[in-house]
Amino acid sequence: AGSEHHHGHSGGERASANSAPMAEVAALTGDLTAPADRKFELTARQSKIALASGARIDAWTYNGEVAPVLRVRQGEMVEVKLVNEDVEAGVTIHWHGYNVPNAMDGVPGMTQNVVKPGQSFTYKFRAEQAGSYWFHSHQQASEQVSKGLFGALIVDPAQETEKADEEVILINHRWKTDKGRVNAFGTEDGERRKKVEPGTRMRLRVINTDKLSRKYLLQGADYRIADIDGVPIEEPGLIADRTAFRIGGGGRYDVVFTMPDRPVLFKLGDDRDADDPTVVFYPDIPPANPTFQADSGLFDPSDYGKGVANELTTAEKFDREFEMILGNKMGFYNGKFTMLWTINGEVYPHVPTLVVQEGDKVKTTFANKSLAEHPMHLHGHHMTVLKKNGERVKTPWQTDTLNVLPGESYEVAFVADNPGMWMDHCHNLDHAATGMILHLMYD
Numbered sequence: 001a002g003s004e005h006h007h008g009h010s011g012g013e014r015a016s017a018n019s020a021p022m023a024e025v026a027a028l029t030g031d032l033t034a035p036a037d038r039k040f041e042l043t044a045r046q047s048k049i050a051l052a053s054g055a056r057i058d059a060w061t062y063n064g065e066v067a068p069v070l071r072v073r074q075g076e077m078v079e080v081k082l083v084n085e086d087v088e089a090g091v092t093i094h095w096h097g098y099n100v101p102n103a104m105d106g107v108p109g110m111t112q113n114v115v116k117p118g119q120s121f122t123y124k125f126r127a128e129q130a131g132s133y134w135f136h137s138h139q140q141a142s143e144q145v146s147k148g149l150f151g152a153l154i155v156d157p158a159q160e161t162e163k164a165d166e167e168v169i170l171i172n173h174r175w176k177t178d179k180g181r182v183n184a185f186g187t188e189d190g191e192r193r194k195k196v197e198p199g200t201r202m203r204l205r206v207i208n209t210d211k212l213s214r215k216y217l218l219q220g221a222d223y224r225i226a227d228i229d230g231v232p233i234e235e236p237g238l239i240a241d242r243t244a245f246r247i248g249g250g251g252r253y254d255v256v257f258t259m260p261d262r263p264v265l266f267k268l269g270d271d272r273d274a275d276d277p278t279v280v281f282y283p284d285i286p287p288a289n290p291t292f293q294a295d296s297g298l299f300d301p302s303d304y305g306k307g308v309a310n311e312l313t314t315a316e317k318f319d320r321e322f323e324m325i326l327g328n329k330m331g332f333y334n335g336k337f338t339m340l341w342t343i344n345g346e347v348y349p350h351v352p353t354l355v356v357q358e359g360d361k362v363k364t365t366f367a368n369k370s371l372a373e374h375p376m377h378l379h380g381h382h383m384t385v386l387k388k389n390g391e392r393v394k395t396p397w398q399t400d401t402l403n404v405l406p407g408e409s410y411e412v413a414f415v416a417d418n419p420g421m422w423m424d425h426c427h428n429l430d431h432a433a434t435g436m437i438l439h440l441m442y443d
């Protein structure tokens, strides 16, 4: 507040100095006066979980479940009471990719206090965006998310146009079990089978909670990618059977296909990962020995569908431009000599804060100069992808978690339309824990 810049959020002059603070409080919390349409309660606790294979996990969960699903309708006022039973370090809920008011974003020490054992915190927000989202604790997130403090947030559109006959939520998670590390869709490791009538319109909501990107393979039917990170693709074309797609850590793809009169196989990973979970959809009798063939190519979102057209894709100039060089170096962190993950050579909290004003069109360039991939996640805003490796993408798309591979660079842009203090960080949560975080702040 207090600057001469005004960017016409409501088309008029900036509010006068003495009325501004009121407006800002409302912007940070949202209008919470309306009664809740949907209420949920999530209790964080230590739990023992068994995978389908029998492997056991010492997990931390919400409600003792792996990936509880909160399902609401777009437009509803949602209230979620978080209770912490016995997770010592305290917990929160961050609504990943969901552009809630700042005070509901679930970042401990920034938007709220951590919820200690015996305490609770109530989140309330209007479900403005439809689509596939997820939520997770943001306290010591690298450990807490791996141990199971996450779930799915599915928001059905107010007007249902493309409703599937059947849908399956597939959450890829890498568990630390008594048998080592195991990948599973929820608690289903190994193979899972499901009978589906031919002609059924299927929707798979694939959510990657892992630190690393993974490839997925659908075989037996041509398919479409209907949404990326909860945002629908306009005119999504048919993708050939056996084309693999890659989802970065924290990302979501909605995959749709029509069930043919033969089996459709879906799997995590490429051929090297023999033990990765698979799902077999079959029309009549389950196939005895479903076999996967090699991928026949990799899906590229930068050349798919009609592409987003918005004020960012047509913008000739931006109000702010930032560059983030993603790198690494050895150094001390919390008293230990270790690998640090850096933004512009610095580690959090020494990475300079991005400062914007409400209404700004902001362009960010990510350049990955390291040998690891970085799924860059911006809280509170969706980014529109404009350029990859210096060239305009054919079809700009929207994302909240953009996986940047070694050597790649991307230009993305967003409108600063959600005031507050936000995080922008790598969603390989080990990288975030050792430096790769910065803050976005509204002036």
Ligand code: C2O
Pocket: 094, 096, 136, 138, 250, 377, 379, 423, 425, 427
């Ligand atoms: Cu899903 Cu700050 O994270």
Ligand code: CU
Pocket: 341, 372, 373, 374, 375, 426, 427, 428, 431, 432, 436
């Ligand atoms: Cu990273």
